[in-house]
Amino acid sequence: MSSRLPPILALATLAIAACSDGAPAGSGTAPNPAAATSTSVTPGTERLEGIARRLAKALKDPEFRSRLYTRLQASSYPEGKIHLQRSFSRANREDLRAIARQNRETEDQADSAISKARALEVYLPVPAHRAAWTGDERLLVATADKDGDIPVAYDLNGGRHLLDPTRAPQTPVLAVVPVETDFDHPVIPFAQSCPPDIPGCGGTGGSGGSGQNGGGSNVLTIPGLYMTKAHFNDDFEGWLKGSPELEIHIMGQKGRTDSLTRYQCAGEHQPASYYWDGGTDWSGEVLLFSQAEIDAYHSAHPGETFRIVAMEDDDTSCEMKVDQNRWAEFVASFGPLYRDITGATDTGSVKKYLAAGKSLRKLLSALASWIKTNDDLIGNAIEDKVVGEYHSGFNWILRADNNVTNGWVSLIIR
Numbered sequence: 001m002s003s004r005l006p007p008i009l010a011l012a013t014l015a016i017a018a019c020s021d022g023a024p025a026g027s028g029t030a031p032n033p034a035a036a037t038s039t040s041v042t043p044g045t046e047r048l049e050g051i052a053r054r055l056a057k058a059l060k061d062p063e064f065r066s067r068l069y070t071r072l073q074a075s076s077y078p079e080g081k082i083h084l085q086r087s088f089s090r091a092n093r094e095d096l097r098a099i100a101r102q103n104r105e106t107e108d109q110a111d112s113a114i115s116k117a118r119a120l121e122v123y124l125p126v127p128a129h130r131a132a133w134t135g136d137e138r139l140l141v142a143t144a145d146k147d148g149d150i151p152v153a154y155d156l157n158g159g160r161h162l163l164d165p166t167r168a169p170q171t172p173v174l175a176v177v178p179v180e181t182d183f184d185h186p187v188i189p190f191a192q193s194c195p196p197d198i199p200g201c202g203g204t205g206g207s208g209g210s211g212q213n214g215g216g217s218n219v220l221t222i223p224g225l226y227m228t229k230a231h232f233n234d235d236f237e238g239w240l241k242g243s244p245e246l247e248i249h250i251m252g253q254k255g256r257t258d259s260l261t262r263y264q265c266a267g268e269h270q271p272a273s274y275y276w277d278g279g280t281d282w283s284g285e286v287l288l289f290s291q292a293e294i295d296a297y298h299s300a301h302p303g304e305t306f307r308i309v310a311m312e313d314d315d316t317s318c319e320m321k322v323d324q325n326r327w328a329e330f331v332a333s334f335g336p337l338y339r340d341i342t343g344a345t346d347t348g349s350v351k352k353y354l355a356a357g358k359s360l361r362k363l364l365s366a367l368a369s370w371i372k373t374n375d376d377l378i379g380n381a382i383e384d385k386v387v388g389e390y391h392s393g394f395n396w397i398l399r400a401d402n403n404v405t406n407g408w409v410s411l412i413i414r
Helices: 007-015 043-058 062-074 093-102 107-116 127-132 291-300 324-338
Strands: 120-123 140-143 152-154 160-162 173-178 224-232 246-253 259-266 281-290 307-312 343-346 354-357 376-383 396-399 405-413
Touching: 043 093, 043 107, 043 120, 043 140, 043 152, 043 173, 062 093, 062 120, 093 107, 224 246, 224 291, 246 281, 259 281, 259 291, 281 291, 291 343, 307 343, 307 405, 324 376, 354 376, 354 405, 376 405
Parallel strands: 140 173
Antiparallel strands: 120 173, 140 152, 152 160, 224 281, 224 405, 246 259, 246 307, 307 376, 343 354, 376 396, 396 405
């Protein structure tokens, strides 16, 4: 997601007051010790509080809590997510009745509050919380409008708490946040979608770890552009928003226009050689752009380079969701500093290698109107000798807004 707390605010919220009229059920204490007060809850988060409070109080009902636990466990979506409105609408009268009863309101009032709210998803974003929570009362229900906003949480008695946006509490947290998942298309886990007869399909490793061979092993060694190492200075995802989905996008000229569009992507839901579930420090081998794709691109766009862009994408796998203005600011913040030598191309010689080149296409092709949130633009890969920044074992630097370095990668042509 695109919103990040300024460092001074992040430090100030490390000891946010537990503004509460009741401790989390079964915990005996508020989630954060009271040490300071803060009124920095965003208006967007304030508008979502009513839904979080209703759900928290409804979860005091053991039968309602058991049904929700079962539904989360059975979810076919990443991280066990469910769609709030689809789960607690009038079509599910039993749960709607429980929400109304526990909140001392009519079913019409409960239904109106839920149906009129923006589309929301419900899940336990912290893996340790998903493993620990078994449907008991030790639970908080938290909400925040954007990544980095101060989460507001409610315990099952209706007590209100402000949580640290940089660190999850020990008490399991159920998130009620704006929808980022495509609930019309369940994601098939890669391990299930991987044909058994394709070598290199699979691999191990994941986000946050060393991710050794976290892409496919690519034993077929398809000719093309590969990434063999990656380092990111952050995972670019707050804990309330779940696991980061890091991706590498290949962007190039769209037709004969002055705009860019995506040509290929490496990510955790991509097939075979393009599968990559890397973390903040990763090594392995993942294909980014095959030689056949590179040749086809150069044939259709003579003299054009392509951009290599790292992103954190929670919305839909390998679909770039970035506002036009956001992209323009991103490119403009570092492009002129390097005379627009912010693209890449293979040399075309017998002994090919990846070389820097001018990227004159600075616009982004029109995007779908249903964009829910801006994806995090981690960085545009620029060759280290162009940037003048060097890291042993790496050769391309990820530069972002204000020319900040967000990481570095090793790219080779095989």
